[in-house]
Amino acid sequence: MANLCKELLALKPAVVRGNASEILALGAATGKTQTRGVDSSHGAEDALPAARAIASLHSCVVAVSGEVDFVTDGDCVAMVHNGDALLQAITATGCSVTALIAAFVVAARGTPESDLVATAHALAFFNVAAEAALERLPKPVGPGSFRVGLLDQLYLLRGEDIASRAKFGVYATRSD
Numbered sequence: 001m002a003n004l005c006k007e008l009l010a011l012k013p014a015v016v017r018g019n020a021s022e023i024l025a026l027g028a029a030t031g032k033t034q035t036r037g038v039d040s041s042h043g044a045e046d047a048l049p050a051a052r053a054i055a056s057l058h059s060c061v062v063a064v065s066g067e068v069d070f071v072t073d074g075d076c077v078a079m080v081h082n083g084d085a086l087l088q089a090i091t092a093t094g095c096s097v098t099a100l101i102a103a104f105v106v107a108a109r110g111t112p113e114s115d116l117v118a119t120a121h122a123l124a125f126f127n128v129a130a131e132a133a134l135e136r137l138p139k140p141v142g143p144g145s146f147r148v149g150l151l152d153q154l155y156l157l158r159g160e161d162i163a164s165r166a167k168f169g170v171y172a173t174r175s176d
């Protein structure tokens with residue numbers, strides 16, 4: 001596992017996305033940060049030192065997903081406050097938002113926007129789609145209808161919906 005992580009990082013990814021436990025494990029596997037053990041109990045902020053270390057060492061962006069998402073280039077840290085805990089009740093949301101991050105990063109190449117900004121916007125897009133699905137679905141919402149509603153909103157949402165609903169924050173700027 002540690003060797004595979006090292007091989008993948010050697011390919012110089014633009015962005016690494018994981019939940020807190022995954023980023024803590026990655027930091028431990030690549031030998032630059034310590035972890036208290038890998039389980040699902042970590043909040044995203046717990047993994048921020050590991051995320052910053054990985055980002056600095058490998059000159060990439062690291063996104064830690066969770067209730068609040070943290071996105072860092074090793075120095076600056078942005079936060080995304082959208083989404084819902086029900087996203088953790090369906091499989092492949094982490095994989096899906098990671099694919100969306102790749103699409104946003106590629107789309108932003110050739111524009112002034114950084115990979116960090118593109119990554120934060122992809123997370124906001126995905127999580128606003130989740131919020132819109134929850135608003136529209138009959139209550140109570142379970143994982144089955146939520147999965148379908150989320151897919152619908154990922155198709156239906158427009159840029160202006162994201163602009164008005166995204167909740168970004170700045171955790172640290174370059175000089176902090």
Ligand SMILES: Nc1ncnc2c1ncn2[C@@H]1O[C@H](COP(=O)(O)OP(=O)(O)O)[C@@H](O)[C@H]1O
Pocket residue numbers: 018019020065066067068069082083084085086087088092093094095097123126127
């Ligand atoms: N408690 C939560 N509240 C709001 N959004 C969440 C919550 N947990 C996860 N998300 C969102 O769900 C998506 C998948 O993240 P996550 O569940 O951390 O991935 P993974 O499936 O790899 O564990 C991300 O867009 C993240 O922001």
Ligand SMILES: Cc1ncsc1CCOP(=O)(O)O
Pocket residue numbers: 090091092093094095096
């Ligand atoms: C078991 C499985 N099936 C499709 S993706 C996946 C693993 C990743 O799931 P998630 O993105 O929710 O962490």
